[in-house]
Amino acid sequence: MKIAVFAGDGIGPEVTAEAVRVLHALDLPGLELIDGLVGAAAWRATGHPLPSETIAIAKASDAILFGAVGDFDCDHLERHLRPEQAILGLRRELGLFANLRPAKTIPALVGHSALRPEIASSIDLLIVRELNGDVYFGEKGMRTTPAGLRQGYDVMAYDESEVRRIAHVAFRAARARGGRLCSVDKANVLETSQLWRDVMIEVSADYPDIALEHMYVDNAAMQLVKDPGKFDVVVTGNLFGDILSDQASMCVGSIGLLASASLDANDKGLYEPIHGSAPDIAGKGIANPLATILSAAMMLRYSLGQAAAADRIEAAVDAALASGLRSGDLGGSATTRQMGDAVLEALA
Amino acid sequence: MKIAVFAGDGIGPEVTAEAVRVLHALDLPGLELIDGLVGAAAWRATGHPLPSETIAIAKASDAILFGAVGDFDCDHLERHLRPEQAILGLRRELGLFANLRPAKTIPALVGHSALRPEIASSIDLLIVRELNGDVYFGEKGMRTTPAGLRQGYDVMAYDESEVRRIAHVAFRAARARGGRLCSVDKANVLETSQLWRDVMIEVSADYPDIALEHMYVDNAAMQLVKDPGKFDVVVTGNLFGDILSDQASMCVGSIGLLASASLDANDKGLYEPIHGSAPDIAGKGIANPLATILSAAMMLRYSLGQAAAADRIEAAVDAALASGLRSGDLGGSATTRQMGDAVLEALA
Ligand SMILES: CC(C)[C@H](C(=O)O)[C@@H](O)C(=O)O
Ligand SMILES: CC(C)[C@H](C(=O)O)[C@@H](O)C(=O)O
Numbered sequence: 001m002k003i004a005v006f007a008g009d010g011i012g013p014e015v016t017a018e019a020v021r022v023l024h025a026l027d028l029p030g031l032e033l034i035d036g037l038v039g040a041a042a043w044r045a046t047g048h049p050l051p052s053e054t055i056a057i058a059k060a061s062d063a064i065l066f067g068a069v070g071d072f073d074c075d076h077l078e079r080h081l082r083p084e085q086a087i088l089g090l091r092r093e094l095g096l097f098a099n100l101r102p103a104k105t106i107p108a109l110v111g112h113s114a115l116r117p118e119i120a121s122s123i124d125l126l127i128v129r130e131l132n133g134d135v136y137f138g139e140k141g142m143r144t145t146p147a148g149l150r151q152g153y154d155v156m157a158y159d160e161s162e163v164r165r166i167a168h169v170a171f172r173a174a175r176a177r178g179g180r181l182c183s184v185d186k187a188n189v190l191e192t193s194q195l196w197r198d199v200m201i202e203v204s205a206d207y208p209d210i211a212l213e214h215m216y217v218d219n220a221a222m223q224l225v226k227d228p229g230k231f232d233v234v235v236t237g238n239l240f241g242d243i244l245s246d247q248a249s250m251c252v253g254s255i256g257l258l259a260s261a262s263l264d265a266n267d268k269g270l271y272e273p274i275h276g277s278a279p280d281i282a283g284k285g286i287a288n289p290l291a292t293i294l295s296a297a298m299m300l301r302y303s304l305g306q307a308a309a310a311d312r313i314e315a316a317v318d319a320a321l322a323s324g325l326r327s328g329d330l331g332g333s334a335t336t337r338q339m340g341d342a343v344l345e346a347l348a
Numbered sequence: 349m350k351i352a353v354f355a356g357d358g359i360g361p362e363v364t365a366e367a368v369r370v371l372h373a374l375d376l377p378g379l380e381l382i383d384g385l386v387g388a389a390a391w392r393a394t395g396h397p398l399p400s401e402t403i404a405i406a407k408a409s410d411a412i413l414f415g416a417v418g419d420f421d422c423d424h425l426e427r428h429l430r431p432e433q434a435i436l437g438l439r440r441e442l443g444l445f446a447n448l449r450p451a452k453t454i455p456a457l458v459g460h461s462a463l464r465p466e467i468a469s470s471i472d473l474l475i476v477r478e479l480n481g482d483v484y485f486g487e488k489g490m491r492t493t494p495a496g497l498r499q500g501y502d503v504m505a506y507d508e509s510e511v512r513r514i515a516h517v518a519f520r521a522a523r524a525r526g527g528r529l530c531s532v533d534k535a536n537v538l539e540t541s542q543l544w545r546d547v548m549i550e551v552s553a554d555y556p557d558i559a560l561e562h563m564y565v566d567n568a569a570m571q572l573v574k575d576p577g578k579f580d581v582v583v584t585g586n587l588f589g590d591i592l593s594d595q596a597s598m599c600v601g602s603i604g605l606l607a608s609a610s611l612d613a614n615d616k617g618l619y620e621p622i623h624g625s626a627p628d629i630a631g632k633g634i635a636n637p638l639a640t641i642l643s644a645a646m647m648l649r650y651s652l653g654q655a656a657a658a659d660r661i662e663a664a665v666d667a668a669l670a671s672g673l674r675s676g677d678l679g680g681s682a683t684t685r686q687m688g689d690a691v692l693e694a695l696a
Pocket of ligand 2 (some may be wrong): 188189218590
């Protein structure tokens with residue numbers, strides 16, 4: 001089991017270090033960890049946010065544990081040199097088209113959600129976000145209009161094969177969960193969404209046991225505030241998924257707790273916390289490492305066939321939270337290391 | 349004062365009728381109301397959702413009061429015949445580029461919000477949404493890829509003049525309010541957003557008294573759940589504005605209460621509730637008419653120079669709510685007519 005560890009920028013190295021300690025503590029036979037440079041850290045060392053050595057390490061590994069990328073110092077750089085290109089490039093180079101973002105109530109933290117407790121306590125949804133297409137990867141650039149004005153443009157597009165493969169992932173996920181799938185689009189305005197909706201309906205013929213509904217993205221953003229508990233699996237495109245998954249995660253209480261998996265067609269995957277590099281608190285040792293530790297658990301379950309080890313980590317995180325320990329994002333003052341220690345203790 | 353009244357589909361005619369009663373009750377000298385057909389209603393009568401007579405009425409009026417459009421019966425129609433084209437066409441034909449969507453705590457309804465009371469009780473924000481550009485109005489269609497696959501595509505774009513004019517609207521609105529402006533984009537991925545951000549920064553030079561910040565749309569969707577009270581004015585593009593303004597409105601409690609204005613360069617405007625046609629409850633006489641009544645108030649204030657009349661309507665709505673009357677969306681059983689009656693009584 002070869003795992004690439006790309007810690008990245010900001011709080012990335014701090015939170016990743018705790019997840020690595022947890023992985024080592026499991027004493028899994030044959031576990032090999034290989035570090036690689038990504039983001040601003042890679043750009044500083046090599047001049048590029050996603051060096052070819054990093055891509056080679058990723059391709060030679062069974063799974064990737066990813067911290068976070070992003071750094072204010074890089075805001076002035078040309079787009080292809082910015083830290084974000086590391087994660088976008090890995091998604092693209094490795095064909096990681098299926099992003100799974102579970103958002104589930106954590107009973108110990110219901111009081112921390114902005115939602116009323118009776119609403120916050122019944123969330124258990126999974127957002128399946130397409131990750132290789134949409135306006136993220138279409139042709140884009142700056143041009144001059146006939147009137148001589150600067151214009152920025154980005155082409156949004158999906159073809160039927162791209163929609164079909166994410167549809168199958170989502171229908172299968174719905175089958176393994178509550179049997180309900182909500183497809184989110186903006187088909188009343190966008191042709192890209194019309195194709196998306198048409199293909200979702202076509203694929204649904206293969207899954208007569210799954211209840212498929214369609215929702216416009218503006219309505220979905222409302223329903224996720226009003227009644228997130230009514231969703232089971234939500235499937236949507238890259239851009240809408242970016243927005244809705246962050247929104248959904250906040251309903252749970254803190255993004256310091258939420259993990260994500262980005263999978264290719266063979267369940268090889270990249271695992272990362274959904275939070276970013278948080279440069280404002282980087283280097284202080286106060287970031288919450290639980291989302292990254294839980295990402296490592298997802299990695300063991302989905303890409304490495306180690307469900308028992310994943311269960312152990314998740315139980316240890318629950319125990320650490322139940323003990324009352326809270327990092328700053330949860331209103332407490334526990335350090336990154338203290339949170340990691342508590343998980344290690346619960347594991348032992 | 350010529351006002352075009354386009355009631356539209358679903359609950360549109362029911363809620364608009366109450367707003368018209370309120371306008372008549374004000375006894376404003378020289379007020380003239382002219383009805384016009386839009387949406388599925390227009391398509392049934394004339395074969396088109398936005399007949400040329402309707403456009404002519406709109407152009408000849410000082411302001412437009414709009415109900416809602418949308419009807420499941422039309423889902424099978426080609427895009428250019430669907431009800432939504434009526435509102436998109438009016439925005440485009442009349443150059444209504446500035447959509448103002450205030451979302452403000454209504455004290456009597458804090459308990460109705462999905463957010464915890466301490467968060468729901470301090471919301472007072474204004475979303476300024478660009479309404480004439482973005483992926484809504486770029487080239488779009490279905491095509492076949494070289495591999496023979498169906499592909500849907502939509503071009504997202506903004507040029508500097510489009511961004512500049514909405515920037516000025518937003519900076520001026522911030523000056524008239526709390527002096528803070530948050531521009532929302534996705535500049536880490538989209539060139540359209542990079543141009544948007546560049547122009548916002550350029551225009552900010554004219555408004556040294558306004559504090560401008562930039563936020564990625566995924567983060568904005570989180571912050572609107574976590575702490576909506578921290579926003580003053582938010583400015584964003586057409587697509588992000590569609591999503592975030594609906595989300596923000598839900599934080600207030602019910603979309604049955606929220607009005608919007610869509611203005612051209614001369615403050616001529618279209619006024620509509622932000623809720624849709626709600627076909628599921630249409631014809632039952634149970635829809636909440638307050639958002640449409642409040643839209644009529646915004647119309648009097650912004651396009652017709654009748655601030656005192658607008659104040660009277662808003663005070664009457666507050667009084668109607670304070671009396672405890674609640675329509676179904678607010679957990680009560682008052683009918684559309686009863687809600688309208690209560691506003692009329694308070695006016696008298
Ligand atoms: C960093 C950024 C490019 C990225 C995205 O938009 O996909 C992030 O927001 C995410 O959701 O993983
Ligand atoms: C009906 C639809 C085309 C419209 C939009 O997306 O602009 C609506 O959602 C709105 O926000 O007014």
